[in-house]
Amino acid sequence: MGDVAAAxxxxxxxxxxxxATVVAYLIRVVGDWDLAEECAQDxxxxxxxxxxxxxxxxxxxxWLKTTARNRAYDRLRRASVGQTKLKELTVTTPPPEIxxxxxxxxxxxxxxLMFTCCHxxxxxEAQVALTLRTLAGLTTAEIARAFLVSEETxxxxxxxxKHKIQDAAIPYRVPPAHQLLERLTGxxxxxxxxxxxxxxxxxxxxxxxxxxxDEAIRLGRLLVELMPDEPExxxxxxxxxxxxxxxxARLDSDGDxxxxxxxxxRLWDRTAIDEGCAVLDQAIRLRLPGPYQLLAAIAAxxxxxxxxEETDWIEISALYGRxxxxxxxxVVALNRAVAVAxxxxxxxxxxxxxxxxxxxxxxxxxLLPATRADLLRRLGRGSAARAAYQEALGLAPTDAERRYxxxxxTDVSEDP
Amino acid sequence: xxxxxxxxxxxxxxxSQEEVARLYxxxxxxxxxxxxxxxxxxxxxxxxxxxxxxxxxxxxxxxIADGPFAETKEQIAGYxxxxxxxxxxxxxxxxxxxxxxxxxxxxxxxxEM
Numbered sequence: 001m002g003d004v005a006a007a008x009x010x011x012x013x014x015x016x017x018x019x020a021t022v023v024a025y026l027i028r029v030v031g032d033w034d035l036a037e038e039c040a041q042d043x044x045x046x047x048x049x050x051x052x053x054x055x056x057x058x059x060x061x062x063w064l065k066t067t068a069r070n071r072a073y074d075r076l077r078r079a080s081v082g083q084t085k086l087k088e089l090t091v092t093t094p095p096p097e098i099x100x101x102x103x104x105x106x107x108x109x110x111x112x113l114m115f116t117c118c119h120x121x122x123x124x125e126a127q128v129a130l131t132l133r134t135l136a137g138l139t140t141a142e143i144a145r146a147f148l149v150s151e152e153t154x155x156x157x158x159x160x161x162k163h164k165i166q167d168a169a170i171p172y173r174v175p176p177a178h179q180l181l182e183r184l185t186g187x188x189x190x191x192x193x194x195x196x197x198x199x200x201x202x203x204x205x206x207x208x209x210x211x212x213x214d215e216a217i218r219l220g221r222l223l224v225e226l227m228p229d230e231p232e233x234x235x236x237x238x239x240x241x242x243x244x245x246x247x248x249a250r251l252d253s254d255g256d257x258x259x260x261x262x263x264x265x266r267l268w269d270r271t272a273i274d275e276g277c278a279v280l281d282q283a284i285r286l287r288l289p290g291p292y293q294l295l296a297a298i299a300a301x302x303x304x305x306x307x308x309e310e311t312d313w314i315e316i317s318a319l320y321g322r323x324x325x326x327x328x329x330x331v332v333a334l335n336r337a338v339a340v341a342x343x344x345x346x347x348x349x350x351x352x353x354x355x356x357x358x359x360x361x362x363x364x365x366x367l368l369p370a371t372r373a374d375l376l377r378r379l380g381r382g383s384a385a386r387a388a389y390q391e392a393l394g395l396a397p398t399d400a401e402r403r404y405x406x407x408x409x410t411d412v413s414e415d416p
Numbered sequence: 417x418x419x420x421x422x423x424x425x426x427x428x429x430x431x432s433q434e435e436v437a438r439l440y441x442x443x444x445x446x447x448x449x450x451x452x453x454x455x456x457x458x459x460x461x462x463x464x465x466x467x468x469x470x471x472x473x474x475x476x477x478x479x480i481a482d483g484p485f486a487e488t489k490e491q492i493a494g495y496x497x498x499x500x501x502x503x504x505x506x507x508x509x510x511x512x513x514x515x516x517x518x519x520x521x522x523x524x525x526x527x528e529m
Contacts (some may be wrong), residue, residue: 119503168523168525314471
């Protein structure tokens with residue numbers, strides 16, 4: 001019986017590690033996403049039945065690929081003998097052995113799958129869903145729960161995306177060198193978006209959403225493995241590891257947000273911080289700076305500060321300055337204002353906030369008045385601070401954020 | 417695979433003589449590039465929507481109206497038909513079209529019958 005349990009465990013492990021490999025291979029060979037997914041599923045089911053009796057094959061992945069491919073050919077043959085589908089298949093799909101190598105020289109099927117799932121011609125929410133389904137192996141129901149939509153809505157979203165890939169002929173390949181950088185930005189954004197979706201989730205009921213952080217990190221690791229010379233892939237993995245290391249300290253026992261300043265640093269995961277810093281060092285050694293490396297460097301400053309007071313705000317505000325140069329955005333400008341306020345004093349920060357307000361870019365974004373309120377409070381301008389907290393309260397999107405602001409508001413008294 | 421690249425632009429923008437001449441040269445260059453890549457199947461420039469007529473048949477009755485089907489900021493100013501390997505190549509062709517700089521190029525795959 002121990003053998004049965006061991007074999008089943010092997011199936012489960014292989015599923016986690018190799019689902020994407022099997023699906024990605026099948027999509028390339030049969031060109032049909034639905035068929036590929038179904039046959040990959042069938043192959044894992046067969047492994048579940050057979051491995052306990054026959055033993056775990058020497059190469060589980062090869063076994064699964066062959067089983068799934070045979071199943072796909074079998075189904076195509078049966079479903080469409082003499083029909084167009086099989087004809088199309090034989091005409092358009094050369095045997096895998098003689099596939100043309102990629103123009104960019106990168107040959108892994110999973111990387112092709114990643115770039116196709118994150119193709120900019122697909123709506124962003126579909127890119128995310130497709131990535132979770134085909135690369136991470138989550139079920140449609142799990143993805144639906146993670147994004148707080150019905151299973152039916154999510155199923156439709158996935159079907160529509162797969163149809164578009166087929167109907168508009170979105171290529172299944174790693175983009176050639178002249179498109180690679182542009183497209184990689186999209187892939188990184190999907191993975192980081194996934195991470196933030198999970199990171200923003202709060203409370204115990206949000207377990208599925210929080211598991212998105214782990215999935216994003218897994219995908220980040222995969223991307224680093226597949227593109228080892230790409231510093232931004234390492235930058236992305238690093239920033240996710242460093243943020244995730246603070247996860248346990250981010251919420252108090254009521255599920256409320258604890259600011260970085262007030263977090264219990266003993267709860268931070270030191271192993272994850274060390275890994276995040278090591279991955280960042282590897283990225284920097286490739287000597288091609290980019291936004292994710294800068295975000296990781298900022299996160300590393302926070303994560304390695306012995307205490308809130310000893311945070312290197314001068315370094316952090318310089319890093320935000322560089323980030324703003326290569327990636328100008330009002331949110332980055334706001335974060336820089338916060339860092340500058342810590343490094344050079346609240347009144348300098350306040351003048352940067354004024355600039356952002358004048359530009360009108362973040363109108364309606366609660367963190368803008370909340371930051372202003374904070375700086376005013378530190379300058380001892382109680383009445384103005386209270387007014388700004390009130391404004392932020394009216395804009396805050398969640399209860400946790402409103403509770404935080406209300407606490408702050410009660411701490412500040414009117415000017416005498 | 418064939419795609420229609422719909423060129424959508426704001427036709428109310430008045431162009432000077434020089435601008436028209438430059439645009440003409442740009443479109444010629446764009447077409448030459450598509451031809452040299454062997455993807456150009458056809459293309460037409462359309463007259464402005466002021467010359468457009470909408471035709472409907474409702475309950476057997478012919479309804480004719482002046483103007484385009486829908487009032488939008490951007491109107492279809494022309495189209496290219498290209499035969500490309502995949503969507504990425506079609507997108508590369510679309511970005512060559514001068515109107516992409518201010519208007520929008522809609523890339524629609526042709527439903528092959």
